[in-house]
Amino acid sequence: MTSSTFRRSALCLLVAAGLTLSPLAAHAAPSAAAFSAAPLAAAPGEGRGTLPSGSRYVLLTPTEWNGTLLVWSPGYSGSAGGEASAGPDPDVVAWALDEGYALAGSKPATAGWSVRDLLDDQPQLAAVAAASLGTPEHVVAWGSSMGGLTSVALLENNPDVFDGALPLCGSIAGAxxxxxxxxxxxxxxxxxxxxxxxxxxxxxxxxxxxxxxxxxxxxxxxxxxxxxxxxxxxxxxxxxxxxxxxxxxxxxxxxxxxxxxxxxxxxxxxxxxxxxxxxxxxxxxxxxxxxxxxxxxxxxxxxxxxxxxxxxxxxxxxxxxxxxxxxxxxxxxxxxxxxxYMQANATPTGRIAGPVLSLHETGDTAPTVAQAETYADRVRRGGGNAILRQAFVDRPGHCAFADAEVAAVVETLQERLDTGRWANLATPRVLDQRADRIADESGLDRGTGTFAQYRPDAMLRPERAPADR
Incomplete structure (x- = not known):
């Protein structure tokens, strides 16, 4: 069974299990019976609805779909409910749509550490998108901060749904x-x-x-x-x-x-x-x-x-x-x-089946940048070192990336999914060149930072459980 067929089967099962699809603003979601048609283009538009959990979702479709679906998980929020976003900010979302990406995101109905909600919701959201668009060639879990942690956990937990992960400023070693x-x-x-x-x-x-x-x-x-x-x-x-x-x-x-x-x-x-x-x-x-x-x-x-x-x-x-x-x-x-509970929701094991490209600022404090090396250690122990890459911007702050920096890592992971090889794609020099080009072509903010060759210390307390001490 090919990965595309496997994904179609997995997403169809989610829909057939009773997932109710809310009407989309720009196009009607097809029934589960029409799910396997898998067109790779859709009319541009925005659809919003509610998942069975009560979480709100948004699905954005481009004029010409490139076959990749980006599923966005938000960061920690002190407020419950509200409308979902499909990416870190409107300019990055607009750029991604222009590049042909379909984007989906959900907003948990509950406040606070809603990782468990997202782990349940996001595979269902991928099924909503696939029922509307057709089977994606690639599905990428991405998100910022808590959503960055969620993205790597989604890849670990659902390798039949997600092909890769793009955590931004994420607590990827876990809570x-x-x-x-x-x-x-x-x-x-x-x-x-x-x-x-x-x-x-x-x-x-x-x-x-x-x-x-x-x-x-x-x-x-x-x-x-x-x-x-x-x-x-x-x-x-x-x-x-x-x-x-x-x-x-x-x-x-x-x-x-x-x-x-x-x-x-x-x-x-x-x-x-x-x-x-x-x-x-x-x-x-x-x-x-x-x-x-x-x-x-x-x-x-x-x-x-x-x-x-x-x-x-x-x-x-x-x-x-x-x-x-x-x-x-x-x-x-x-x-x-x-x-x-916190191990399950979520403290990643590092056992990954698809590529991960994480993005961090060297002066991040919540989570501290040491999370990156602890996660990398787990991936190495799990045998996935060849499919993990980590990028760092030499700058203080938490999730304060320039839009062109985010776009550069989106493009980079896309190329890795298309070619099956990292080569030198995630090196600081190539990422800087890519961010410069994107800023020149699209007008996205380039910011003042540069990608850096950086390896943080591992966390002093990397345990997943007391028994690991």
Whole structure:
């Protein structure tokens, strides 16, 4: 059975299983009986509807379809419902339509960490699109941030539906290592600055807004003193926050410890004290732990040991004593059932059957760019190294890509799917050339960054489960 026939069978089964197709604005969806006709062109238009879960979807069709369907998964949202988008922004969507791509996207009916919703919805959305357009030659899962994680999980879980994945600024190593990493930073900050302040909830969060406000209060007070600045740097380093995080600022000199510390401080709340309560609510409990963690060893592996030691010396503090406080503090264990939930929804294994091209900024903090290397490690262990490529833009920020950069990686993955070979397609030089050409031809924003040859450190806490420690 060819991959195209296999996909047609899989998508037809989804439709036949009772998936109700909402009417499209520009064209009517054919019945499941007409599904196998597989035309490779469709009248241009926009269709919107509702999936069985209650999630809203959008399907956009080009004037002449190139045979590829891009299925977009959105990032984390604090609000439920609303209309779906089909890509990261309208300009990229318009470019993709001009290039002949069909685009689909859904917006979960629930707020927060809605990965499980998307994992259920997106294969159904692909079936909606195939029932309307015909069987695609290629189906690509793409998305940003949480949606980037979702895209690689969709490829792992549904190799009969998705041919490749294009995660943008994604937490592709999963929520468990991301929140373990955040726990390390929050734990260190509390134990060293306000150990008795119960407002600084670490896990089993009951009041997320109050927690956020309390951490902000402690953080800002600490930043006003040399001692506090040193401890912020230690806590941020344990969470692997990069030392260049603020958009629009120059990269600090490697010996300018004050400027690096300021970058860590400004990124701390966003990168470390990220919302935990909505994720714990989904998982049914706490899925993070720091039992067995050696924080002295973590500091040595963080890449920031020189910075932290210099700031401690300047403040007249004993780093050994503070690391001793962390070593002696009571540790936090995870709820196994909550860990199991977050593994399934989703902590990728790295076992992939189709090509993945991930895009990251070197100064990303939520998730930290270290997620990229941890995911790559898993893919290597799973034997998929030859079909993974990772691209990096040398710039701080989270999902702040220029439109031409995004278009360049879309084109690159398309060429990989068409030819079956990466060759030098995903190298910084070729990606820069492609982004330059696209910007010149289409008018898409090129931005000021450049693709970089970069390999981040792996996460200090890459575990998928407590047993992996």
């Amino acid at each position: 468990i290592p991301m929140l373990n990493q955040a726990l390390d930073g929050a734990f260190a900050l509390r134990m060293l600055l306000a150990p008795g302040d119960d407002r600084l909830e670490l896990v089993d969060v009951q009041n997320e807004p109050a927690r956020q406000a309390a951490f902000r209060e402690v953080l800002e007070a600490a930043q006003a003193t040399p001692e506090g600045r040193a401890r912020i740097a230690l806590a941020a380093s344990l969470a692997q926050i990069p030392t260049w995080t603020q958009v629009g600022t120059p990269e600090p000199n490697p010996r300018d410890f004050a400027a690096q510390q300021d970058q860590l401080y400004r990124a701390f709340l966003f990168g470390v004290i990220s919302p935990r309560e909505p994720l714990e609510s989904r998982a049914g409990g706490n899925f993070s732990w720091n039992t067995g963690v050696d924080y002295a060893r973590s500091l040595n592996g963080s890449g920031n040991a020189l910075l932290v030691r210099a700031l401690y010396a300047e403040a007249g503090l004993s780093l050994r004593d503070d690391l001793g406080v962390l070593a002696d503090a009571d540790r936090i264990a995870a709820d196994p059932a909550a860990v199991e």
